[in-house]
Amino acid sequence: MAAGSGSLKDATAVVGIGQTPFAKQLPEDERTLACRAVLAALDDAGIAPGEVDALASYTMEETDEVELAKACGFGDLTFFSKVGFGGGGSCATVAHLATAVAAGQASVGVAWRSRKRGSGPRPWTNTTVQLPTPAQWTRPYGLLRPVDEIAMLARRYLHEYGATRDHLFNVALACRNRANQNPAAIMYDRPLTREMYMTSRWVSEPLCLFDNCLETDGALACVVVSAERARDCRRKPVYVHSAAQSLPAQHHGMVNYWNDDPLTGPAWTAARHLWKHSDLAPEDVDVAQIYDAFTPLVLLSLEGYGFCGRGEGGAFTELLEGRSWAGKAGWQTAQELVDGFLEFWRKNDAILRVVDLGAAEGDKRFYKLRMKILNSVNNSLADAVAELQAKGRVDKDVNPAAVAGSLVAMLAAVASHQKGFTSWGVKQAELKPNLALLVHLGVTGRKPTR
Structure with a gap:
């Protein structure tokens, strides 16, 4: 589908990726890390910085468009956007760029994320700013961190469907096994066992240490261009076939407790839109990369995107993934x-x-x-x-x-x-x-x- 045609399906592609090392503490500031990741992605694609005319990042991103454009030497920007939040909105940055390129608003887009959450402060520790409205109903009563908020949903899920901590361990183990196969991962040489998981300290019951994602320093970026341009780039393109964002009616973010069904979050709404505009269905998918900020979110996403039935996310993890045969x-x-x-x-x-x-x-x-x-x-x-x-x-x-x-x-x-x-x-x-x-x-x- 040609760029400017108005259709998103396969009209654009990711043609370059870049990342810095990841560590508990890196010496560079966030802007420097962002520049390095972006320049690495452009080099991977074989595209000069001066050709970039679109940017997409997150509301939690500290490096803004002006700083990045000047430091990297971009051309005139004709499109730039910020997706709400951080990690959970990662796919949406690519969707924004794909939409802009497909609509003819830009020709070369870059999405990036840079942060120092390993060595820097946590956003929820800032007591000088007014709490957002949903948090005003929860934080005074002890739900201070995202893990506390997800722990409430996790407890509800375990109660509703009979899932157990073994199911959460399956998710943690599968993610760790992927890290054990990636030399660039912080946990590359640190295997996880069931005993380690079950005896680790509680962070917010029923979630233990290994139910939480790592907080690290680092940055990464990717480059999006039209399908026509992608054919001439340095790397084999990965086409953007379908994309979706969602914010369900009366949704309250991670404290989504004030509705009839707290366990149906954004994944369910996004999935309906995603599959509606796709030539594929859940049963056609062989590989799924699911945001794993906390292990229960993977179970909810597996169900929301239709890879298994309602309440079957726990049982779905039992069928082998991440197991050792030694x-x-x-x-x-x-x-x-x-x-x-x-x-x-x-x-x-x-x-x-x-x-x-x-x-x-x-x-x-x-x-x-x-x-x-x-x-x-x-x-x-x-x-x-x-x-x-x-x-x-x-x-x-x-x-x-x-x-x-x-x-x-x-x-x-x-x-x-x-x-x-x-x-x-x-x-x-x-x-x-x-x-x-x-x-x-x-x-x-x-x-x-x-």
């Missing part, structure tokens, strides 16, 4: 996967039978729904086999996708036939460990260490 942990992973898979099937047996029948009769809607359910396990298993293969622990001739698909097909078949095993004299207590053994052998090629 040593005794591998055997535990296999057991927990089997247990979670069989339990999920039992709880949703009637619905899943309808889905299976519809898929077997060729109904594409049911087929997509079935694949969405199975893909959450299949993709993680394939990644696990590929990772072991890269470390030389699995034969190089093994096809990870084929192994994962075969194991998931086996799990689905067994799960849908659980009652039949009883007629063969196989008890549930005997079925689980034997099935876990097959899964462990399939993934690792070895007998488990028990």
